[in-house]
Amino acid sequence: MTSSILAIVGAGGHARVVADTALEAGWKDVAFFDDRYPEIRETGPWRVSGTVSDLYNRMSEYGGVIVAIGDNDVRLRHHLALAEQRAVMASVVHPRAWVSSRSKIGPGVTLCAGSVVNVGAVVGAACIVNTGATVDHDCELGEAVHVAPGAHLSGNVRVGPRSWIGVGATVRQGIRIGTGVMVGAGAVVVSDLPDGVVAIGCPARPRS
Template identity: 60%
Template sequence: MPRLTRGSSLALLGASGHGRVVADTAHAAGWSGIAFFDDRFPALRANGPWEVRGGSEALFETLGAYDGVLVAIGDNAARLRHHLRLREAGALIATIVHPRAWVSPHSRLGPGSVVMAGAMINIGAEIGEAVIVNTSASVDHDCVLGDGVHVSPGAHLAGGVTVGEGAWIGIGASVRHGIRIGAGTLVGAGAAVVRDLPPGVTAIGCPARPLNRT
């Protein structure tokens, strides 16, 4: 799938606070004609300065009217589910990078992903589809992030880290070089991950330890 990074019109699915940040990032990156779609319409008609034009089904009915489409939902499972549905419908999936972020030209960034202001993605990193690399987060060399991952603001992944599909790295967390984090795992805010984590757990603390299996 081609990486569409700029166009004249952009539709965003999900008019939340996270969606507002995505829209602001897209505007900074040169997108115009930004509009939201959210199933709370018509009760919800605006998200910040941007119009909410309809629910999710209205977006699917008007896909051809937009140069790019992106799911702006913070919840990993919901974001990836809607992203895959849009991809199957033939939508032109956008990839958005803030002009004050750094994405190495020798890395790979999947469609539907967003890189916020101050974030860094270094050489050899492979970022899947519908991934969020949030404000001032860093993904160092040769990391591999599965589809639907969220690296929260101020979180840092050292080189060679692997993060499974749908995992969430909490705000301010740090992950040691070469660590593997399983699919669906939640790393708590401020945690320090120094050992591999299995899928589907919540891990907190310094060093991070799993609380439970989901």
Template identity: 35%
Template sequence: MKTEKTVVGCVDFAINHKGEFDVIIAVGNAFIRKQIQEKYERAGVNLVTLVHPEGILSDETVRIGKGTVIMAGAVIQSGVEIGDGVIVNTLASVDHGCKLDDYAHISVGSHLAGNVKVGKSTWVGAGAIICNNVSVSDDVVIGAGAVVVKDIVEKGTYTGIPARKIK
């Protein structure tokens, strides 16, 4: 049964009312988002993929996993593969051939050039840029405004121009 009402509530509310409505998870923290999504999947809650009406998917070659949210003004180009539980936030751009692994978060106004790979649970900060053909491993934080010009293979936090590991 579908409802026209918006419901915001605790995690267990969706489980106790499964089947009454569709669910998205609007939590920025990848670890928490993953925990909630896995709990919902085990309980049979219907997770949906949400693309804002002003989000742009360039063509039918874009693949988007379950529970992913594409916000207003985000642009996703051809051949992009987006995993489960990903957030592509307002005015972010993801160019051709990129792969965003599960629970990645592409923050407001960030830009991924062609053929970029972003690992699981990686956070790309507001206004960050990742250059062509660069891979970023799992569980990485890219600071706001950073410019990533080469592969990042080690977990940690990276900031600056060019991006360097700070912790």
């Protein structure tokens, strides 16, 4: 019988959001694993069960695993390592998210309350579409992208792996954003961005 308990890697603020989202979405319970254990034994109303290594020894106890760490590089590294060990990588979708049945959601994705993923969009593994963020038609998010609260991607936007779209940022339709890019809070992206830059302002420009 498959367990209805979700294992969560991480025990910070984002992990608590993922836990709350999971419980709202129908998971019976959650269990946290963080390498700061035993220094950290609790996160909000939940206790931390052990380190990530402890999880590897107990994966059969859980119906799924999700990595809930805000840092894109760290999240992806844990996600890939767990998937290699054949962990069941769960995606967590808040019941008040709107997700088109004609979109594609990869494993290990978190879609928070008020988020929208529209028709034809592809959300890669280990992505976060945070509170009130929107990913419009035919967008494509690479692995471990984070679209922060209140950020909006217009149609046909491509975002490379491990990029971060900051709080309240706006991306014009058809834009291409490279790998490992950080778009600042409130930025307005109206032209393509190459790999690895930090872009701020309105219009957003790479910071020198």
